[in-house]
Amino acid sequence: MHSVSTRVLVTGSMGCLGAWTIKHLLEHGHTPVGFDLSGDRRRVEALLPADELEAVRFVRGDLTDQDQVRNVVLDNGCERIIHLAALQVPFCRANPSLGVSVNVQGTVHVFEAAKAAGISHLAYASSIAVYGPDSDYASANGPSGLISNAHAAKRPRTIYGVTKVANEGTAEVYWRDHQLSSVALRPYTVYGVGRDQGVTSEPSQAMAAAARGEDFHISFGGEMQFHFASDVARQFIDAAFARFKDPGASRGARVFDLGGPVVSVADVAALIERARPGVKVTVGDAGLPFPRGFDDADLRGTVEHVYQTPLEDGVRQTIAALQAA
Numbered sequence: 001m002h003s004v005s006t007r008v009l010v011t012g013s014m015g016c017l018g019a020w021t022i023k024h025l026l027e028h029g030h031t032p033v034g035f036d037l038s039g040d041r042r043r044v045e046a047l048l049p050a051d052e053l054e055a056v057r058f059v060r061g062d063l064t065d066q067d068q069v070r071n072v073v074l075d076n077g078c079e080r081i082i083h084l085a086a087l088q089v090p091f092c093r094a095n096p097s098l099g100v101s102v103n104v105q106g107t108v109h110v111f112e113a114a115k116a117a118g119i120s121h122l123a124y125a126s127s128i129a130v131y132g133p134d135s136d137y138a139s140a141n142g143p144s145g146l147i148s149n150a151h152a153a154k155r156p157r158t159i160y161g162v163t164k165v166a167n168e169g170t171a172e173v174y175w176r177d178h179q180l181s182s183v184a185l186r187p188y189t190v191y192g193v194g195r196d197q198g199v200t201s202e203p204s205q206a207m208a209a210a211a212r213g214e215d216f217h218i219s220f221g222g223e224m225q226f227h228f229a230s231d232v233a234r235q236f237i238d239a240a241f242a243r244f245k246d247p248g249a250s251r252g253a254r255v256f257d258l259g260g261p262v263v264s265v266a267d268v269a270a271l272i273e274r275a276r277p278g279v280k281v282t283v284g285d286a287g288l289p290f291p292r293g294f295d296d297a298d299l300r301g302t303v304e305h306v307y308q309t310p311l312e313d314g315v316r317q318t319i320a321a322l323q324a325a
Helices: 016-027 042-047 066-075 089-094 096-117 159-178 202-211 229-240 265-275 297-302 311-324
Strands: 007-011 031-036 057-060 080-083 121-125 181-186 189-191 216-218 223-228 253-257 262-264 281-283
Touching (some): 007 016, 096 121, 121 229, 189 202, 189 229, 202 265, 223 265, 223 311
Parallel strands (some): 007 031, 007 080, 031 057, 189 223, 216 281
Antiparallel strands (some): 223 262
8 A cells, every 4th residue: 555664653552543553554564653651552462463563663651741752753763643642531531631631732742743853744633522412513514414524613522522622723733833734533433343442432342242242231322423443543544644636635734524324323233233143232322412423525525545344344343353362
């Protein structure tokens, strides 16, 4: 896919998306440099054999320490950055001050490190948590009936969402002041091997339980968009390498909602039960405080490729991989 080997910093490398990003970077012949405060490699080890992991440089470090972030980029000769590290909704709720320090200050440190290294473009993770509940957007729906980023105001209801709004603003400032361009992707419900924490991780936890032959209750219901972790990682890699139909599309601080089919949580539960007969997955009544789905027309009109594994295939692959493990 990418013919020239490149050294790529992946922050949050011990998380679900970090692990998948490392996997796919290696497949493309690149050299990942993983940066994370955690030394727990179980998620990357679930995806990669030991001999392949030897090609990854793992650096333990604190995103809130500006010198550490700058040094990991400079000392390892990183040429690209995929910034995925963040404290998710429950952790930000439990410790708002730490959440802001890691998510906002940490992101500033990543942009500063890129600037110091002469890296002119990076990719980072935002979230649909920048939006409020569906009731806020009666007039913001696009032609598809989904929320359109072009018309929808950011109205976060969580500290986590507030930090993501701040990061998008930070990216705009670095473009205006330093011509450091960026692409942010806003996933909705990411699922797959390694997705075991965060407010929308319960469908993945249900898949893990099914792989063990156990029943599971998903505490929320409603409709939403689901993104296979492998697909999201590939999309971040393409964003970091600015793989756009028009090369000029990377100029600025671009933000894209990830889209796809809107599916009920009950339908996901049924897919899990179909993939693992004999297991029962129940679903709560209340939906999450977010719109049911987002229009990805902007993404599709800009990038070379949108990765979208059919949900049934992704669920089946996840359960099979977890059973094999």
